[in-house]
Amino acid sequence: MKIKLEDMTWPEVEEVLKEPNAVVLPTGCLEQHGRHLPLSVDTRCATHVSELAARKVLDEHNIRILVAPAVYYGETLTFKAFPGTVGLSLDTTTKVIEEIVRGFVSQGFANILIVNGHFSNTLPISVALRKVSTDFPNLGLYAVYWWVTGSEVIKKIRKSQVMAHACELETSVSLVIQPENVNLDEAVKELPSIPVSSKWFSGDFYGPRRLIHVSRRFPKMGEDAGVMGDPTVATKEFGEKVIAAVVDELAELLVEIVKSEEGR
Secondary structure (H helix, E strand, O other): OOOEHHHOOHHHHHHHOOOOEEEEEEEOOEOOEOOOEOOOHHHHHHHHHHHHHHHHHHHHHOOEEEEOOOEOOOOOHHHOOOOOOEOOOHHHHHHHHHHHHHHHHHHOOOEEEEEEOOHHHHHHHHHHHHHHHHHOOOOEEEEEEOOOOOHHHHHHHOOOOOEEEOOHHHHHHHHHHOHHHOOHHHOOOEOOOOOOOOOOOOOOOOOOOOOOOOOOOOOOOOOOOOOEEOHHHOOHHHHHHHHHHHHHHHHHHHHHHHHHHHHO
């Protein structure tokens, strides 16, 4: 059975809507990821784990999860100074996501999960879903970072102390899903420069809880490679373990989302 919405005919979608189901919307961006990774990392990672999770749910639970075409553009002000980084404003990003979600709702989807691969999309996604939920309070509207699922396994097997951008995590996963676009010879270790201490904000996605929000740009200067972490320790083996852990938990989440519809 098909899981990619773009590959289906309208009669096929019509049949899916008669059964318990959900639709997944991967979101990412077109943004620099160091000298060693392509601009597509965020979108490709979110899409890859979404498709594997949808297939796993179908094979193991016979529940239809459709994966929509990814939103390839997001809010990218942080790395705007780096060539190739092209994004949308906060307002436009919010509106695009809102309109897509409303489109799913109008078609009859009651469970919508956004699998986000780009941290700066957080606010637009939150606002978009809140606006839709105001009009449709009984729908299942959800969002998750792909790297949050599987986090307990990832924290146990990681080598680097900081994983935030073009790091060990994203580089290792990219070695699995698009090795032809990874050049480890160009990988360098760079740690994020945060203006406050770790008591208030962690530069690591798996670090202590962030007590404040930090919003800043990273101008391209000198030898700045656009990395936050240590991609030099990345391996395909680590990437495979990460993907397996993420897909397992993402599939579990999707099953819970669909089954929760029975109680709404």
